Amino acid sequence: DADVTQTPRNRITKTGKRIMLECSQTKGHDRMYWYRQDPGLGLRLIYYSFDVKDINKGEISDGYSVSRQAQAKFSLSLESAIPNQTALYFCATSEGGMNTEAFFGQGTRLTVV
Amino acid sequence: GQNIDQPTEMTATEGAIVQINCTYQTSGFNGLFWYQQHAGEAPTFLSYNVLDGLEEKGRFSSFLSRSKGYSYLLLKELQMKDSASYLCAVPNDYKLSFGAGTTVTVRA
Numbered sequence: 001d002a003d004v005t006q007t008p009r010n011r012i013t014k015t016g017k018r019i020m021l022e023c024s025q026t027k028g029h030d031r032m033y034w035y036r037q038d039p040g041l042g043l044r045l046i047y048y049s050f051d052v053k054d055i056n057k058g059e060i061s062d063g064y065s066v067s068r069q070a071q072a073k074f075s076l077s078l079e080s081a082i083p084n085q086t087a088l089y090f091c092a093t094s095e096g097g098m099n100t101e102a103f104f105g106q107g108t109r110l111t112v113v
Numbered sequence: 114g115q116n117i118d119q120p121t122e123m124t125a126t127e128g129a130i131v132q133i134n135c136t137y138q139t140s141g142f143n144g145l146f147w148y149q150q151h152a153g154e155a156p157t158f159l160s161y162n163v164l165d166g167l168e169e170k171g172r173f174s175s176f177l178s179r180s181k182g183y184s185y186l187l188l189k190e191l192q193m194k195d196s197a198s199y200l201c202a203v204p205n206d207y208k209l210s211f212g213a214g215t216t217v218t219v220r221a
Contacts, residue, residue, distance in 0.1 A: 004155075033208070040121075041213060042117075042211040042212055042214055043156070043200070043202075043209075043211040044211075045208045045209075048207060048208060050207075056207070058208060090155065090156070097204070097207075099143045099144050099163070099204045101146075101158045101161070102158070102209060103158075104155035104156050104157070106155050107153070107154070107155060109153070
């Protein structure tokens with residue numbers, strides 16, 4: 001089994017719908033992150049969490065929210081999906097600061113129509 | 114903040130060598146990462162450089178010059194499975210900032 005698991009792997013949703021992407025990890029890491037990836041733009045940070053009680057906005061948090069349900073679980077919600085949120089979304093974990101290796105989930109390909 | 118530049122695409126022949134350059138501008142330096150990402154898959158760690166010089170790890174090597182804000186990833190004895198995107202990333206205190214990635218295509 002993967003150390004960082006994302007569900008669903010693929011999702012098509014309609015504009016205006018609420019959708020949740022889930023991430024769970026077995027690495028035992030406190031730090032978790034949500035990134036989105038768009039062609040030509042690289043990975044951009046949406047939200048990050050250093051522990052269950054710590055949630056922080058990243059570069060592009062507008063239109064997104066997160067919930068850290070437990071050390072191992074970090075979910076990303078799109079409150080009202082719009083087409084420009086069509087992207088590949090990655091969850092990641094790290095043991096310490098970001099000068100330590102990050103471990104990524106397999107990604108969720110989200111299409112908003 | 115960080116400004117990270119790397120070429121968009123490179124093509125090379127199986128068995129050859131390819132060098133992927135990365136230049137960065139950062140307000141505080143905490144090392145530089147290279148990740149490999151096959152199409153539609155998760156990025157995976159390749160290397161981390163914090164001191165100047167060359168670090169070799171099998172067919173892959175990574176070089177850093179902090180004074181020049183420059184790094185490169187060297188892929189030797191290219192194999193078809195090396196066709197992927199290679200991401201240069203620089204950490205600041207809470208996140209990794211990524212370049213847009215270099216897509217390497219290996220041809221027979």
